[in-house]
Amino acid sequence: MPYPDLPGDPSRRLMLAAAAASLLPAAVRAADADTVRIGFQKSSTLMIFLKSRGVLEQALAALKVRVTWHEFTSGLPLLEALNIGAIELSADVADAVPPFALAAGAKLTYCAIETPSPQAQAIVVPKDSPITDVAQLKGRKVAFAKGAGAHYLLLEALAKAGLSIGDIEPAYLSPADARAAFENGSVAAWVIWDPFLAAVQRQAGARILLDGGSLSSYRRFYLAATPYAQRRPDVLGAVFAELQRAGEWIRKNPGPAAEWHAPVIGLDAATVTAANQRRSYKVQAVDAEALAEQQRIADAFTQAHILPRRIVIADSPVWRPS
CATH class of the missing domain: 3.40.190.10 (Periplasmic binding protein-like II)
Structure with a gap:
């Protein structure tokens, strides 16, 4: 291992309000x-x-x-x-x-x-969701972080399905808030990246509807x-x-x-x-x-x-x- 086994920093976390x-x-x-x-x-x-x-x-x-x-x-x-x-x-x-x-x-x-x-971000739906393709997101609420790679993946996936961002109801949420909305059924799908993607797959059984594939190199x-x-x-x-x-x-x-x-x-x-x-x-x-x-x-x-x-x-x- 090329790095010294030094103790990590204290777990203090500083959340910045970057608006001003x-x-x-x-x-x-x-x-x-x-x-x-x-x-x-x-x-x-x-x-x-x-x-x-x-x-x-x-x-x-x-x-x-x-x-x-x-x-x-x-x-x-x-x-x-x-x-x-x-x-x-x-x-x-x-x-x-x-x-x-x-x-x-x-x-x-x-x-x-x-x-x-490209596989490190994806559109996911609940494991028991009837949705099987991106076209079925039309008129439904989809959670994602505005300006994130997930936003672009969603844009490209919708375009491939003949839809636009105006055909869905965007829910601009942070990963933590989106996870809660996804699990309580407030959104039909969530566009997310790893490690949040792996976590919701393993912990909640989320099903990948579409990953980056050829749409977004990420x-x-x-x-x-x-x-x-x-x-x-x-x-x-x-x-x-x-x-x-x-x-x-x-x-x-x-x-x-x-x-x-x-x-x-x-x-x-x-x-x-x-x-x-x-x-x-x-x-x-x-x-x-x-x-x-x-x-x-x-x-x-x-x-x-x-x-x-x-x-x-x-x-x-x-x-x-x-």
Whole structure:
């Protein structure tokens, strides 16, 4: 194992209200040139791995940089926080999230990607649901997180079935609220990603109606606030290297990885194993193919009148390892 077996951080979790900087806790608003604030979510496996072992604290100490950690419910509020200066670095978010942030005027720099994991998100229905295809969602309530990769998957799945987002009743819910609505029958379907997907399959018997397949490659992107990326490319380089090492270790050690990960995120090891089998965890530099797909995703949301204007992905800077 390439990482020291250090104790994890205390289980304190800071939930940021990213709607406005004035609502952020003072501890998050306050930052200096020697601090990098990193945002993550429950699906940010590699960054959680580094956090739990104090790896970045050690790696960045040589650069005289201190690390603080801040958890979010999903990708869009995470990038909203990046946009308003509440954090400097974002752990991985699904491929649909950056276009939403860019549409809001965020100054973001693409830093890295995890290679495609299309089966790691899916549309699910209750095990006893009569729904057997996406066309049957017409007129029904479907839960998903706005601006998440699940949002794009739903858009593409509906289009393939000859429907649009206007043909369903969207229920924009966080994963926790969506799980409750799904289990009490308030929604007909839920579009969700791992590890929540694996959890609802194993714990509630949810049935996959459709996964990403050929509809959505589900790359996950790491981003930075552009001013920080310009000022501290050395920090980005150090984080990139450790993410690659973490991904390689998890791929080569699925059993120990699940045993580590399960208690950290409050799931059993079997559920984590099921989720990890669908994720690539291969970190690489942002390439032309990934950016082209970002443009396709942005255009799809614009054409569906979900984004207010066309986003030109090529206008956003890309950091690449030297």
